[in-house]
Amino acid sequence: MQSRTPASRTGRPRSAAADAAILAATRQALVELGWSRLTLGDVATRAGVAKTTLYRRWAGKHELVVDAVAELFDELELPDRGSLAADIEGVVLQFAAILDRPEARSGLMAVVAESTRDDALRERIRASIVERQMRLVLLGRARAQRRGELPPEPDPAESARTGDLIFDMVAGAVVHRTLVSGKPADEEWVRSFTRVLLTGLTSP
Amino acid sequence: MQSRTPASRTGRPRSAAADAAILAATRQALVELGWSRLTLGDVATRAGVAKTTLYRRWAGKHELVVDAVAELFDELELPDRGSLAADIEGVVLQFAAILDRPEARSGLMAVVAESTRDDALRERIRASIVERQMRLVLLGRARAQRRGELPPEPDPAESARTGDLIFDMVAGAVVHRTLVSGKPADEEWVRSFTRVLLTGLTSP
Amino acid sequence: MQSRTPASRTGRPRSAAADAAILAATRQALVELGWSRLTLGDVATRAGVAKTTLYRRWAGKHELVVDAVAELFDELELPDRGSLAADIEGVVLQFAAILDRPEARSGLMAVVAESTRDDALRERIRASIVERQMRLVLLGRARAQRRGELPPEPDPAESARTGDLIFDMVAGAVVHRTLVSGKPADEEWVRSFTRVLLTGLTSP
Amino acid sequence: MQSRTPASRTGRPRSAAADAAILAATRQALVELGWSRLTLGDVATRAGVAKTTLYRRWAGKHELVVDAVAELFDELELPDRGSLAADIEGVVLQFAAILDRPEARSGLMAVVAESTRDDALRERIRASIVERQMRLVLLGRARAQRRGELPPEPDPAESARTGDLIFDMVAGAVVHRTLVSGKPADEEWVRSFTRVLLTGLTSP
DNA sequence: TGTTAAACGAGACGGTACGTCACGTCTTCGC
DNA sequence: GCGAAGACGTGACGTACCGTCTCGTTTAACA
Secondary structure, eight states: OOOOSOOOSSSSOOOHHHHHHHHHHHHHHHHHHHHHHOOHHHHHHHHTOOHHHHHHHOSSHHHHHHHHHHGGGGGOOOOOOSSHHHHHHHHHHHHHHHHTSHHHHHHHHHHHHHHTTOHHHHHHHIIIIIHHHHHHHHHHHHHHHHHTSSOOOOOHHHHHHHHHHHHHHHHHHHHIIIIISOOOOOHHHHHHHHHHHHHHHHOO | OOOSSOOOSSSSOOOHHHHHHHHHHHHHHHHHHHHHHOOHHHHHHHHTOOHHHHHHHOSSHHHHHHHHHHGGGGGOOOOOOSSHHHHHHHHHHHHHHHHHSHHHHHHHHHHHHHHTTOHHHHHHHIIIIIHHHHHHHHHHHHHHHHHTSSOOOOOHHHHHHHHHHHHHHHHHHHHIIIIISOOOOOHHHHHHHHHHHHHHHHOO | OOOOSOOOSSSSOOOHHHHHHHHHHHHHHHHHHHHHHOOHHHHHHHHTOOHHHHHHHOSSHHHHHHHHHHGGGGGOOOOOOSSHHHHHHHHHHHHHHHHHSHHHHHHHHHHHHHHTTOHHHHHHHIIIIIHHHHHHHHHHHHHHHHHTSSOOOOOHHHHHHHHHHHHHHHHHHHHIIIIISOOOOOHHHHHHHHHHHHHHHHOO | OOOOSOOOSSSOOOOHHHHHHHHHHHHHHHHHHHHHHOOHHHHHHHHTOOHHHHHHHOSSHHHHHHHHHHGGGGGOOOOOOSSHHHHHHHHHHHHHHHHTSHHHHHHHHHHHHHHTTOHHHHHHHIIIIIHHHHHHHHHHHHHHHHHTSSOOOOOHHHHHHHHHHHHHHHHHHHHIIIIISOOOOOHHHHHHHHHHHHHHHHOO
């Protein structure tokens, strides 16, 4: 998934294990060193792999970290707790738990910072991290509409706009709470947040 | 304000002009190069200053950029547009305008990324950037309470919690919209956002 | 010969051409700049080599210059001019000619200066510069003894002491004449010197 | 003696104590650090003096060290031990004792090295160090001629040439023995050396 | 006895070189 | 032909001294 080169027909095939080892080593290095002290040479050593191998698969530090962090978001899923509020609280708590992990904290903001000047990187982040989260928002809304907790939205453009807004509010608030304010997005906070958000969305 | 050493009584005093030149040069370099390509040697050259002068005043790239970006937020102020909704819209638009400037975009996220592993840096960011914004939130709420648009909040602990929540929701949403989703926080978006937020805060 | 690290089995081997280029560039820089203005960055540039390559092979300026200057002494050899006096005159003139070259003048004294505080450097100088010269003294004496111009010396300890004395007198006088007094060790001076030395050694 | 500027008529006069303190601090620093690690800022601190004061009196490290080392040679004098051989041995031993002191060892060779590219420095060395030693050679020879141990030399040009030769042989041998060969110029060595030198000079 | 002009301490300044580090590329050899 | 090992050119790092430049403060000779 990460690799650029389209895999040649002939010669010794690339080790699949190497990919996993490199990504795991990257996360381990993020935990121990953080983004700014992480070096690709060190990652290669940890993974038991030559630097060459690493560069054959990723273009640089940013791309590698995007992929390493993206895997953390694989476990995100929409729980069915019976009500929209409970569902949101559940997914926000999951999201907060991921952001609380040291391998995500510094890596995520660093690649976002770089992505403001690198469109390919922004797209990579969108595709492998943001999209995953966005999907949950859309899924949750659809389920709530089926349940009758939210009114159906016939206009697709308006629907997309609202989806975007919700997503920016949810993800933004959790990220800001966790990484900027530096306070935990714990159950109490998540409950307050969800109440304000849902009230704002459903009150006339 | 930026410097560490508390200014000694004797010896040649530090050039005040140098500080301003360095911070301006830093912002210029952020515009042209972005965070990752910005080098302190280049900033020193742009500022017409020796590298050593720069290191005498700032401990590193992160500290320097915090101070350079912080000055951008000096212009933030709470407009009095007559209603809470209008006031919020005004201040959010100002905030979005600052985040839209290239010298803020990559620099801000990069220092936040690093601050997740550096408590001194986090405190510096809080004191010189976040605090400025937080003040506006508190000011706006106080004014709205005077106007009767918001109920007075007698419990100071609860008041602080709510202030934090509002702040994380406002700042988080704008930052996420601007830097992660990569879409403009324009008037339309701000209006929608403000409506959801205010409704959520004021509906029973 | 200069390098420390004993050459590993695997990996890309060190460029042999780089060594020669660096030493030549060092001598060129000594000619143009002298010891005190010579910088390793400049040497690297002249040699068409990265600074890191240079540091991978030599620990510092002193070690590098020792090796660069040592090569100048490679050409020293003991001529066979038929008599001991003529042999000595020949080798002293050769020695003086080397010391007269600008790449030797400042470099040689500078490393000797440093060697008074650095035993490893002193040993490096001894092995690659002094030893070469000492060998000629011993060779010349042996030849003179075969010729009958000098009496055989049965006691090896006394022989070593005398060898040391001769060597210090020859090398010291030429160096002092050339570098301290700043006058040329020309044929006339060499003849006078040789006469005094030989007379002193052979008269009862 | 060291100072350049011709001392103005008015204003605060220069502290005489400062000169002595600086030279003493320089020697102390030479002992502890050697030439290459000695810095003028450190010397100033040791002397309890500002860097400015130091630079007002000396142009740089080389000039300062020449003066600091030169004072060591003030104590050199020609003993009257009754015979030319004994006189020479005495003065050579004194000379060797000075060269054995750590403040002389590295400093002396370093300034000689630099003097090969700096004529003003060479002249300064000649005037304040070499001249002192040369005077002893001439004095000793004159005394020996009065005693009849050496024949009078009517030709002044030849006399100068011989004086130079003797001086280069004496100073060169001791310096080489002490600083290059790294062995002590002790009584035994001095006796051997003096015997060879005197025999060479006096035998027909 | 007061003026005054230079020397003084302190330390910031523009520079230059240092020696190190990580980057991303390359070259060699073994599997 | 992949992969490890590691040397390579490149370029920024942060530090250390250099020698110069302000500052405010003595301090001794002159008026």
